[in-house]
Amino acid sequence: xxxxxxxxxxxxxxxxxxxxxxxxxxxxxxxxxxxxxxxxxxxxxxxxxxxxxxxxxxxxxxxxxxxxxxxxxxxxxxxxxxxxxxxxxxxxxxxxxxxxxxxxxxxxxxxxxxxxxxxxxxxxxxxxxxxxxxxxxxxxxxxxxxxxxxxxxx
Numbered sequence: 001x002x003x004x005x006x007x008x009x010x011x012x013x014x015x016x017x018x019x020x021x022x023x024x025x026x027x028x029x030x031x032x033x034x035x036x037x038x039x040x041x042x043x044x045x046x047x048x049x050x051x052x053x054x055x056x057x058x059x060x061x062x063x064x065x066x067x068x069x070x071x072x073x074x075x076x077x078x079x080x081x082x083x084x085x086x087x088x089x090x091x092x093x094x095x096x097x098x099x100x101x102x103x104x105x106x107x108x109x110x111x112x113x114x115x116x117x118x119x120x121x122x123x124x125x126x127x128x129x130x131x132x133x134x135x136x137x138x139x140x141x142x143x144x145x146x147x148x149x150x151x152x153x154x
Contacts, residue, residue, distance in 0.1 A: 007067050008145035010136060014060030015113045022052035062109065064134055066145040069153045071120070073134050074109045080150040083132075084121030086143040091115035094135075103130050111135040118142050 026049025033044035065072040070079050089097060094117040098110060107129050118139040120132040136142050 007065075008142055009063060009065045009067070010138060010142070012060060012062050012064070012109075012111050012114060012135060012137075014056045018056040018060070019053065022056050023049050025049065025052035060111075062111075064109065064136060064142065066142070066149050069149055071132075071146060071149075073107075073132060076107050076109070076132065078122065078124075078127075078132075079153070080146060081153050082122060082124035082127065083146060083150060084123040086121075086146055087119040088139040088143055089117040089119055097133055102133070105129055106131050106133055108133045109135055120146065 026045045026047070029048030030041045030045035033040040062074045063072070064074075066080070069081070070077055071083060094115060097117065097119060098108070098112075102108070105128055110133065112135075114135040114137055116136060116139050118132075118134045118136050120134065122129045122131055134142065
């Protein structure tokens with residue numbers, strides 16, 4: 001198994017404020033269960049916090065990888081040979097591509113709490129997806145990894 005020349009991996013974790021919200025969900029549940037006694041209140045605090053943390057963690061556990069000649073972004077897996085030009089999107093341009101410029105056929109790996117993104121053209125004629133929109137904290141590095149992997153695969 002040969003790795004690409006510039007392997008890339010990024011985990012799109014949930015922002016820190018979401019962990020505070022998870023704790024506040026637990027506090028809310030504890031307050032709801034307070035009339036039933038101390039033990040149900042503590043169970044509500046622990047259970048509510050844990051449940052909210054699991055939801056935040058699972059939503060924030062998506063990964064973007066460029067490895068073995070493939071781009072793996074969430075559930076999408078495409079060979080880099082099926083990818084075309086990349087376009088680094090600043091926060092304003094990323095917002096535009098998330099809203100009024102978006103194509104309904106595009107694959108969006110969207111995390112609204114990440115302001116920057118990378119738009120990757122899909123050149124495979126058998127694939128109806130025109131492009132991939134990937135929320136990423138490091139769009140320049142991801143674009144470079146895709147270009148390097150594509151050059152290596154050719």
